Amino acid sequence: GAGVSQSPSNKVTEKGKDVELRCDPISGHTALYWYRQSLGQGLEFLIYFQGNSAPDKSGLPSDRFSAERTGGSVSTLTIQRTQQEDSAVYLCASSLRTSGAYEQYFGPGTRLTVT
Amino acid sequence: DAKTTQPPSMDCAEGRAANLPCNHSTISGNEYVYWYRQIHSQGPQYIIHGLKNNETNEMASLIITEDRKSSTLILPHATLRDTAVYYCIVRPDNTDKLIFGTGTRLQVFP
Numbered sequence: 001g002a003g004v005s006q007s008p009s010n011k012v013t014e015k016g017k018d019v020e021l022r023c024d025p026i027s028g029h030t031a032l033y034w035y036r037q038s039l040g041q042g043l044e045f046l047i048y049f050q051g052n053s054a055p056d057k058s059g060l061p062s063d064r065f066s067a068e069r070t071g072g073s074v075s076t077l078t079i080q081r082t083q084q085e086d087s088a089v090y091l092c093a094s095s096l097r098t099s100g101a102y103e104q105y106f107g108p109g110t111r112l113t114v115t
Numbered sequence: 116d117a118k119t120t121q122p123p124s125m126d127c128a129e130g131r132a133a134n135l136p137c138n139h140s141t142i143s144g145n146e147y148v149y150w151y152r153q154i155h156s157q158g159p160q161y162i163i164h165g166l167k168n169n170e171t172n173e174m175a176s177l178i179i180t181e182d183r184k185s186s187t188l189i190l191p192h193a194t195l196r197d198t199a200v201y202y203c204i205v206r207p208d209n210t211d212k213l214i215f216g217t218g219t220r221l222q223v224f225p
Contacts, residue, residue, distance in 0.1 A: 004158075031211060033211070033212065033213075035213075035215075041217075042202070042215040042216055042217050042218065043159065043202075043213070043215040044215075045212040045213065045214065048211055048212055050211065056210075056211070056212065058212075059212065091158050091159070093158070093159075095211075097211065103149075103161035103164070104159075104161065104213065105161070106158030106159045106160070107158050108157060108158050109158055
């Protein structure tokens with residue numbers, strides 16, 4: 001079946017502009033995660049949605065970052081007033097969360113470049 | 116959260132077993148050990164996970180020491196396509212986020 005998809009695959013924007021990144025999770029997956037990976041670095045957790053519960057926003061680096069998940073499916077990560085340090089690959093993952101252990105399925109990512 | 120320590124890089128000859136170690140000396144009883152890998156320019160891919168017992172699937176085997184303070188991921192017959200960064204992650208069962216470290220860059224050579 002279809003995996004996690006993200007769009008756009010690449011985004012170049014000027015410093016100070018706002019950007020929106022989209023994630024389509026695997027159908028039926030109740031949990032959705034956003035991570036980012038800066039050049040040569042490991043993955044950094046940003047935000048997590050589970051069903052109708054309040055999202056875990058503990059990883060968002062500043063109030064310029066926000067995310068929403070509409071209808072329990074598609075999610076949008078918004079970065080306002082982008083800065084050069086926001087340049088990174090933004091990865092989305094989803095999971096069919098059950099108790100105990102479960103795997104997260106990652107999308108291919110959106111490469112954001114802020115000039 | 117328990118932290119993990121992995122060697123930054125390893126080499127392995129094609130066709131041989133690749134044994135990737137991971138130390139997680141502060142792991143607690145309700146924390147799972149997960150392994151993911153990331154092939155260049157792709158999103159991470161789940162490999163395997165375990166709690167106490169050794170595990171095996173079609174991709175790899177996971178050996179966890181009896182005290183659970185370390186584990187080893189085994190790729191029994193490495194291929195060139197296994198060249199990737201391998202991440203060992205310990206996840207408490209009261210959180211859903213994965214905390215990625217810097218991983219081990221495995222290079223499989225012909």
